[in-house]
Amino acid sequence: MTTNKDFAEIFEEFAQILDLKGDIRFKIVAYENAAQAINDSPRQVVDIYKEGGVKALEKIHGVGGGIASKIEEYIKTGKMKELVELKKDFPEIELEIMKIPSVGPKTARKIYQEFKIKKFSEVEPKLKKDGLKFFHPKTLENILDGIRIMKSFSGRMLLVDAKVYVDELIEYLELDKNAINITAVGSYRRNKETVGDIDLVASSADSEATIEHFAKFNEFKDIIVKGDNKSTALHKSGFTVDILILSAEEFGSLLQHFTGSKEHNVALRTHAQLRGMSVSEHGIKILKTGKTQMFETEEGVYGQLGLKYIDPDLREDRGEIDAALHDKLPKLINLKDIKGDLHAHSKWSDGTATIEEMVASAEKLGYEYIAISDHTVSLGIARGLDEKRFLERRAEIEKVQKKFPKIKILDSCEVNIKPDGSLDLPDELMASFDIVTASVHWSLKQSREDMTNRLISAIENPNIDIVGHPTGRIINEREGYDADWDQVFKACVKNNVALEINAYPNRLDLTDNLVFEARKYGVKFAICTDSHSVEQLNNMCFGVSVARRGWCEKKDILNTQSFDKFAN
DNA sequence: GCCGTTTTCGGCCCGACTGTTTTCAGTCG
Numbered sequence A: 001m002t003t004n005k006d007f008a009e010i011f012e013e014f015a016q017i018l019d020l021k022g023d024i025r026f027k028i029v030a031y032e033n034a035a036q037a038i039n040d041s042p043r044q045v046v047d048i049y050k051e052g053g054v055k056a057l058e059k060i061h062g063v064g065g066g067i068a069s070k071i072e073e074y075i076k077t078g079k080m081k082e083l084v085e086l087k088k089d090f091p092e093i094e095l096e097i098m099k100i101p102s103v104g105p106k107t108a109r110k111i112y113q114e115f116k117i118k119k120f121s122e123v124e125p126k127l128k129k130d131g132l133k134f135f136h137p138k139t140l141e142n143i144l145d146g147i148r149i150m151k152s153f154s155g156r157m158l159l160v161d162a163k164v165y166v167d168e169l170i171e172y173l174e175l176d177k178n179a180i181n182i183t184a185v186g187s188y189r190r191n192k193e194t195v196g197d198i199d200l201v202a203s204s205a206d207s208e209a210t211i212e213h214f215a216k217f218n219e220f221k222d223i224i225v226k227g228d229n230k231s232t233a234l235h236k237s238g239f240t241v242d243i244l245i246l247s248a249e250e251f252g253s254l255l256q257h258f259t260g261s262k263e264h265n266v267a268l269r270t271h272a273q274l275r276g277m278s279v280s281e282h283g284i285k286i287l288k289t290g291k292t293q294m295f296e297t298e299e300g301v302y303g304q305l306g307l308k309y310i311d312p313d314l315r316e317d318r319g320e321i322d323a324a325l326h327d328k329l330p331k332l333i334n335l336k337d338i339k340g341d342l343h344a345h346s347k348w349s350d351g352t353a354t355i356e357e358m359v360a361s362a363e364k365l366g367y368e369y370i371a372i373s374d375h376t377v378s379l380g381i382a383r384g385l386d387e388k389r390f391l392e393r394r395a396e397i398e399k400v401q402k403k404f405p406k407i408k409i410l411d412s413c414e415v416n417i418k419p420d421g422s423l424d425l426p427d428e429l430m431a432s433f434d435i436v437t438a439s440v441h442w443s444l445k446q447s448r449e450d451m452t453n454r455l456i457s458a459i460e461n462p463n464i465d466i467v468g469h470p471t472g473r474i475i476n477e478r479e480g481y482d483a484d485w486d487q488v489f490k491a492c493v494k495n496n497v498a499l500e501i502n503a504y505p506n507r508l509d510l511t512d513n514l515v516f517e518a519r520k521y522g523v524k525f526a527i528c529t530d531s532h533s534v535e536q537l538n539n540m541c542f543g544v545s546v547a548r549r550g551w552c553e554k555k556d557i558l559n560t561q562s563f564d565k566f567a568n
Numbered sequence B: 001g002c003c004g005t006t007t008t009c010g011g012c013c014c015g016a017c018t019g020t021t022t023t024c025a026g027t028c029g
Helices: A004-021 A025-040 A045-057 A065-077 A081-089 A092-098 A105-115 A120-133 A137-152 A159-173 A207-215 A248-259 A262-274 A298-304 A320-325 A355-364 A387-403 A427-431 A448-460 A485-495 A512-521 A535-549 A563-567
Strands: A179-184 A198-204 A220-226 A230-235 A240-245 A277-280 A283-286 A291-293 A340-344 A369-375 A408-416 A435-439 A498-502 A525-528
Touching (some): A004 A025, A004 A092, A092 A105, A092 A120, A137 A230, A159 A179, A159 A198, A248 A283, A340 A355, A340 A408, A340 A435, A340 A525, A340 A535, A355 A535, A369 A387, A369 A435, A485 A512, A498 A512, A498 A535, A512 A535
Parallel strands (some): A408 A435
Antiparallel strands (some): A179 A198, A220 A230, A277 A283, A283 A291
């Protein structure tokens, strides 16, 4: 079956080819928006089409008549005629060339045609040999730089890794006495699960001097752009760093602009236009008078537009502007609301710390409880426990509990959901635990139908409280498995089972967009670290970020409550 | 191609930097 991801990729490709063709920008953007909308839809467009036809598809915001009928065509015939025709004139290789930073459609076409490129690997050697025949030396240098950037950095870094680079950069920039308000913005500030490049903003008494100072950072390999108040550098680790400096009087607008997301800013500026205002990083212009008002804070910017302040985590154009207009924004959960961790491993299975060490660390974090949830028998690689060893472990938990009267140790396990949906511990044993998490650990490539049934079978088992890392994805390593989330969410609500928001930095699973969708159904979540060491207990903040991006309030999260409260 | 406090046409966010542009195109965020 064609999944939403497949359709999103098709329309993304459509947009790229239209870009090469030189079609009007708004049409290209329309295709890109449709791809995004389809990707974010919790329901499969195939199902939507089967139920309500083209009209139902058009209800997806960003999908209109044209794109809906293309989806219909693809479902019926397995192809889109227009795309097939376009591909004849714009081969794959040209799209690949366009992915080079600083190369857009015009340059891509020129490279492809002038050098008669057949494989992407030919681009760099051919440009080096004869590039000067067709390009200005400076332009050629930019393209070759782009290829270097592309080679040295594939994909996006984890939020946890970005944090290390950001801290280093800010520490260095603070050495410049002219600079104030140094802040990391972009997807980093929005707490997105991965960060593509690092964006910084600042104010300065002497912005040229600050740009000079920025450009001298010894972790930079190259300076790509250097203007009076804006610069882009290539970091040794392969990603780029942007900085933009404006006066403190306009810092609120600068912060707002550079935090994004792009989609949020487009929506915000459209909102402003309808009210006779124009928003830029410098301020808000009243169109009638032509006067621009500046703002030192973001609150001022949103306030001028008649909006409540919108947290950066929410700025993804998911309805936050409308919510801010009607004072309906969620009161987002914070790290300090978390009362305990419901998923942690010990040496009994594949953890590196003893139960006592884990409990002592959890107590230091101020938690009321911690669940020790070791793996179960059939996960051999993780030394999963059978019934006998779980009972031995229970005796140890009781012993440790006496030493730590202030924190409740929850006797727990992470039971395996087998491919047929059954669990690998007997029901009576599971019933004796304080809390049980069920997770999928193998056979990840099942069909969507099988995986959906597998998850729902586990959810319907009365001993299950939480489904662990529900999609199984590992960021930058593997895709999550496919399931009919609509059905899974309904089953969770019906059976009072929570979905885990796994805070492990390369899992962050459930993903933020699925959290956002699940919350609409009334699903509850448990934010858990899945710690395998004492240090990893500190990863809770990353799970909280996912919850915030999914619009979660304190009441949506089990472990913002005391154990007695949610256990009953 | 999408969409509607400008609702079936006419607009679609806004600005900075680079190159060779002396008024603008290409690319980016």
